[in-house]
Amino acid sequence: MKKIILSSIALCAAAMSFSAAAQFAKPEDAVKYRKAAFSVTAAHFGRLGAMAQGKAPFDAKIATENAEIVASMAKLPWHAFGEGTETAETKAKPEVWKQSAKFKEAADKLQSESVKLVAATKTGKEDAFKAAFTATAGTCKSCHDDFKNK
């Protein structure tokens, strides 16, 4: 019985791994994809940062537009961190794969905070926006500290 369960787990793992790998023809494609997704995210997050830091005037409409893009983009990069993509040219630390549950938690945190950031921009209140921006930026930093080489 134990053997059957273990075989089933192995089969599931293989199927999941195949499914993730099938999304990209080569590991390099996955790396290129996730870098691209983070680049787009960073550009829009940077515009929010300029407002949060007073380098650009706070404009709730523009903030919402950018926050919505950040929240959409925040869903994308994770499936491109499949097995086998740790060998391609990447700044991702081995911890992405060694501590995958913690990495997933960090990814989820960015997504949930960026959804709250959208909501904060919609209040039109600059203080609420700044607080939500800081919380979201904290998830970026914390994940980069743990999982990204400089």
Added chain:
Amino acid sequence: MKKIILSSIALCAAAMSFSAAAQFAKPEDAVKYRKAAFSVTAAHFGRLGAMAQGKAPFDAKIATENAEIVASMAKLPWHAFGEGTETAETKAKPEVWKQSAKFKEAADKLQSESVKLVAATKTGKEDAFKAAFTATAGTCKSCHDDFKNK
């Protein structure tokens, strides 16, 4: 009076140009951004292509997920084709700036066809999906032919 109008137009043009330029610190940043946006788009469009060409089984749910990402991403690259970004390393032809109305039309066409593509995937009908995929792919090809160096 004519002078005042012309001055106003010049001021508006300057303001618009400043606004577009202000989105990116350097022309290279704009080029990096638009390449990244197109890379993400291409990855998801490629998954739809695999289904359309029978290389992957048609799955309406997966098709919708990918088409929705394509439709969202299709809105992004265009503001990164501002004045001054034609000099940075780019495959964009000078026609992007010389024939800007035609370029905008091509960009709009991708966006409208990708919205129809999302709707087609939601019907769950493979034929409708394939037709909408072909129409969307046509807007990619036509724009690349006119505006992108190989």
